[in-house]
Amino acid sequence: MSANISSEVIAAFLILVGTIFSFLSAIGLIRLPDVYTRSHAASKSSTLGVLCTLLGALLYFWITDGYFSIRLILGIFFVFLTAPVAAHLICRAAYRSNVELAKESVQDDLKEVFKRD
Amino acid sequence: MNNVVLLPIIIPLIAGMIMIILRKNIRFQRAFSIFAILATGAVSVFLMTQIRTKGIQTLQLGGWQAPFGISMVADMFSALLLLTTSVVSFCCLLFAFHSIGKEREASYFYPMFLFLITGVNGSFLTGDLFNLYVCFEVMLISSYVLISLGGTKKQLRESVKYVLTNIVSSFLFLVAIAYLYAMTGTLNLAHLSVRIAEVGQDGLMTTVAILFLIVFSMKAALFLFFWLPGSYSAPPIAIAALFAGLLTKVGIYALFRMFTLVFYHEPQITHLIIGVLGGLTMLLGAIGAIAYWDIKKILTYNVMVGVGFIMAGLASFTPVAMTGSIYYLIHDMIIKALIFLIGGTMIHLTGTSKLKEISGLIGTHPYLGWMFFIAALSLSGIPPLSGFLGKVFITQGTFETEYYWLGAIGLITSLMVLFSIMKIFMNGFWGETYLSEDMEKGTTKGLMFPIGFLTVATIVLGVGAEGIIEYVNLATESLMNPKYYIEAVFQGNIMP
Amino acid sequence: MKKPNDVILHSVTKVAVVIILTFSIDLFFAGHHDPGGGFIGGLGFASALTLLFLSFNIEWVRENIPIDFKVVTASGVLIAVLTGLGSLIFDAPFLSQTFDYFNLPIFGKTELATAVIFDFGVALAVIGTAVTIILSIAEDR
Amino acid sequence: MFKLILMISLFFLTLSMMAALYRVIKGPSMPDRVQALDTISISLIGGVAICSVLFHTHALLEIILILGILSFVGTIAFARFMERGVVIERKHIK
């Protein structure tokens, strides 16, 4: 029984933290000024958020049922693997399709590189 | 259990799939598709004899007893339609050999053709509501492909409309199934019939019935026929003839099945609506047929008249009327395919579908002309051709139920049909012959056999009605007595 | 503008595709007892191929997977139909499925069901169709 | 208590989903929307995970993985499209 409770505590904690993380990132998604910064918020925090949540679930099942889910591990791994790539691609696509940087931006290194071509 | 019931669906399906794999060999495809159609026809004849001697044949797919698995049910009505389908598709296929063109043949024309037959036969045989939807989809999606096969401007334009209308109707079909499932908790037609009979058809159930009516009306071109004239005029002749012969008939079949087996408790509401819609369809169709001077348009509007007339029989819902409807349905499938094939040949020869630009074809093509004449008479129900008996019985049926207006509309529209179709004959075939044979855009080489075959069919069906009337009566009997169907499906098993 | 290099994408894709393929095969076999099955397995497989198309180009995939997917589709349907026809030999209703438990040397007690063959046909058909559609459109001028 | 926390977590997820939807509507640029779509699917992954804990079932875990995969595939497709206009490349484009 205690295993159950402890698992519930751990899981609940992780899940809550995860969702709060993703909530924060959502705030960032709304508040940040341009696509590049928003992408930062979205990818980093949401990845972290979902990782926590999944970890919570994984632990919960592991402890209560003794069920170690390969799929969840794979899922975590996959999200870990792909989220940055996705963010990278989006940003690159944004830049290449000439999405403006926010007014507050100080520097645009790539500008010179692209101008040369 | 009788696995033969399934063969009319499986044979064309397998044949089509094999042809996809062997795409390159067109001659093989031709031979094989003919073989598949003939085999299907043979199976349906075999089924007919079996049904006659042993009663309704059923197959519980996978061996799962009735309401749980999918039941395939072949009663005489289905079997008759199966046979007619084979005849019609056989002729359309032969016609296609010489008219469809190499490009289309190499682009999966034959598989699509066979899949369409699969869908049609499946719809005729299935005893499960959802499976009916799936069969419809098989038929529809092949028809989408067939109608757009070739990708000409007109084809694409019309297929957008055709596809969209049918998508909408498919959605409504699913919606109706959902409601029915919520209320009855089952999908098997026989089981639905039992359950609805048990609680009676209350207002809500009738409303759902009306929803089904709308769904099938769209497929059957009953009143909601707006999509039809355009889409039947777009594809090549062989395909248009196949559509005219089969597509709307599947909707009609579904209406018959649903409103004789499942929703037959409130005929003064549902069947009256069918009658009103049928009457309107006949009138509007006939008016449309009169209105134009274009072969394809005249013919397509005539398709609706036929639909409306068959529905008048269902609306009357008496044994005589049903016999008439079944008989007329068979006639209509054959004659519509025939008249489309001939009309198409005219267009093929002259390169135009405008009547005012065609004249005197009978000078160069007497056989074609006279076959058209026979078809035209048969179409308007002139005796002793095949349309006659159905007309008499349907009219009698409407009189019996005191829908005199419906019978009157039927008769008046048959006159209008005659007028419209004679317009084609008198302007297209009669008159001065100015187009000599070598000036024509195409030849009738190879096209005459299927046309002649169907012409003979319509004569035989009329003069030799005695040979088929026994089967039609059996079909009527099974339609008018749902309990036969139910017994055959459950075979004494306990229903949940 | 410079042609962007896809190093990151390519390397990730290679890993991802392996994962997806394994996973979809797993889904396919799991289908009988857990969520999954022919459809999802097939669609998953197809999406792996789609991912390949996305990150590499068509020719690359064509060279490495030289299959006519239309034939795959047709064979899939044929397999499904033929499992149904198999039951005719035993004079059972069409599509009668059967299953039994066998003690196989390595796997231990294993369930073998004809339904799996059927499902395999489904999966093939799904893969074939999805890839056919995507490739056809992609190859359009 | 456990359920309550899970519910609260779901509530947070709902909010972040809404935020992402807001981005989908608001834009202003395409990458923003794609990013938001990605975020939605990520938050759905969280949702599925919580649900599977709630229902106490292992059956939903497949969905998590497939959602991850698909959101990746989808994002790449969109990114490709935005970047080059073409989703699937060919060696010799015209």
Added chain:
Amino acid sequence: MNWLPIMILIPFLFALFVPLIYKRLAPRFHTGWFVFFVPLTLFIYLLRFIPAISKGETVHITLPWIPSVGINYSTYLDGLGLIFGLLITGVGTLVILYSIYYMSKHREALHNFYVYLLLFMGAMLGLVFSDNILVLYVFWELTSISSFLLIAYWSQRKKSRQGALKSMLITIFGGLAMLAGFIMLSMMTNTYSIREMLTAIDGITTNLLFLPAMILILLGAFTKSAQFPFSTWLPDAMEAPTPISAYLHSATMVKAGIYLVARFTPVFGGSSEWFWMVSGVGTITLLYGSVNAVKQTDLKALLAYSTISQLGLIMSLLGLGSAAMYFGYGDESTMYAVAVLAAVFHLLNHSTFKGSLFMVVGIIDHETGTRDIRKLGGLMNLMPISFTITIIGSFSMAGLPPFNGFLSKEMFFTAVLQAANLNVFNMETYGMLFPVIAWVASVFTFIYCMILVFKTFTGKYQPKRLEKEAHEAPIGMLIPPIILASLVIAIFFFPNVVSKYLLFPAVDAILPAFAQNEGVHVKISAWHGWNTELFMTIGVVVLGVFMFRLLKKWIRIYGVIPQALTLDHLYNQGLEKIESISYRLTNRYMTDSIRDYLVYIFTFMVLLVGGAIWLLNGISFDSSNDAPISMYEAGLVAGIIIAACTVLFSKSRITSLIAVGSLGYLVSMLFVIFRAPDLALTQLVVETVTTALFLLCFYHLPELSKNIGRMRFKATNLIISIGVGMVVTILALSANGNRLFDPISSYFEDSYELAGARNIVNAILVDFRGFDTMLEISVLCIAGLGVYTLIKLRLTGRDKE
């Protein structure tokens, strides 16, 4: 074994061989000779029946056709049928003989001609010998069809085609009405046999369908017999070659209506409606035809109107005679029954004199190249034989002695005078109209007969206005009219021979009540003494001669009647109007716009389903069994709605696509919550693949559609879509509250035992409902191929189908 049914079919069988013969022997051998023997044989064959039939026997043979529904090819030969049969075959023989000389074997497509003719003859024979009303109807329509073909024999001519169409439309219209009447009749009597109907008459006169059936059947008869106002087809039918006109309009086609009325007199006769309709329409037609005939300038048109008028006469006689049925057998009623005798007699007479007249007109046309009275004249000396025949025919038609027309005309006057004294059916009030109209019509009849004779044969010969040099016709062409003309005279002198063998049996058949007693055996004689009838005839002659002399003075009166009021004009206008109205109507709603069609469909659905659930009290909400709603679910639902609305309002296609994508993801989340993991999985993958497809297509679509523009607001669209949504929702809520049965799915919960699967959904998919899945992957496969062919196969511009 009696060969009667087979004999009727002989013309049809021969028709099959005619093209073969023609192919072999034309043009050396005139196909007509081959055909000639068909009616001749039949005529002789039928003659053999006369003795038996005149003794009151009948022949009734039934061959099964569709016995299971009571439609049998049953032939019934009685006096009425026999007289018609003899006319058909007899006049047929003569017409074919005539046609052999009339139709050139070099120029004409004789095989068609004789095939049509044989078809027509067979149809007529079948018509008069059929006992089964549906078989009768079969032959009835066959006569319409074959006469259509005959009239349009010169189908290159527009007028022929139009005339043919007119006759076909009108007669088939009547045929359809008749069919409806027949069906009602058979419903009342439960039989298709006329014989058996007669035994059931008593029970049906009070039936609600009795009157409609009568009117409908009469409509058939009137159209066929060219009664007013359906007479308009007959003059146009003169476009046919003259042998055909002679055949159709003297002996056969138009007589079919008479036959029908006579045949059904035992069924309907005796009711006032029948009496009034038949005699009234007949009388009006008589007047209409004779008055109109006078103004015609075309000889054939004149004869056409005279045919109309004469048919009216016969019809009115039949109507008047039906009064006898009212009284039943008795002395008083025998007086009315004489009218029936007169009808049959005049029928016979009309065939003889009208046949000969048509043939003569054909000869004139053939030999001079015109039928225009204004161009003709003075042919008496050039064509003496034709002149004699014309005199005989015309004077008989005008009702002068010593020709048979005189006898029947006298009997007609007797009948109308009797009718004036009738005191049933409101005849007290209107009875006097009959003799008056009859007399006036007779005057006009007299006038046009005079025109026919004197305008053509006397006066000045105008060779310049003729196409050919006029001369007498070859003898072969003259033989048939000579035979008919000699019959005209022979019948005058021996009327009672004719009546004994032909007329009395026919009358017996029409009035079976009399036949059971003694029958209507009235002696026909030329001299009755100085009675009213004779004075009427004298009056006709005197006034007729007077008016003929002054024809030029008053013929202009015809010009007063405006063109717009003539039947011809009404028909033409009507047809045109129908076409143009149809065109406008159809084009009004068939706009060829998919949006309009969908608007129709949705509106129809909303109205019908919404109306049904409202009117049938189907609305019943019951949310007591609903599952609870949690915060997250509400959020999902809200998200779905927002996403859907985004699609609605977004201007860019990518935004719409992304919105739809997120909608799909959210829906799959709902599936997760609703415990449908398989669904969620599938939905996700499908959604992604679909999105990828959209993106793929977007690439190839030009820039233009990147921005799809603002959605323009349309109130109709909004109303319709809200309606659709409401209907769906209301039905869903009602259905949800009306779960009447447990679903069958509890069975599937044993799927592990049954199918060896723990995943129920999968078990259903691959096992319980594996067939669905099989077809569904076929759908997928077809769609895949469809996409492939759509992309690869492009025939644009190459074929114009």
Added chain:
Amino acid sequence: METLMSILVGLLFSIGTYLILSKTLLRIVLGASIISHGVNLLILTMGGLKKGGLPLLGENNLSYTDALPQALILTAIVINFAVTALFLVICYRTYQVVGIDDSEQLRGNEDE
């Protein structure tokens, strides 16, 4: 929940219908796919929501949610996918060949 879902389905139908009635072909296709979601949800709702556990045996549930509608929806989804794909490509080809993106302009003209 069923009530809410019914309303949601109704809304989806409304929006989808409105889109289908619009002129742009793309909107029509999207409208169709929105309606298809509505249909799927409707079938699921009509089967009863959350009436039991996941339809997987061996999860020790006392009752299972109605699995039949799920199977039906699965079939419907796949069929809809096929149809949508085909329809999309037809629209796309129409656009290429006819060169318009407006359903109102898809009318046939007389001289063809």
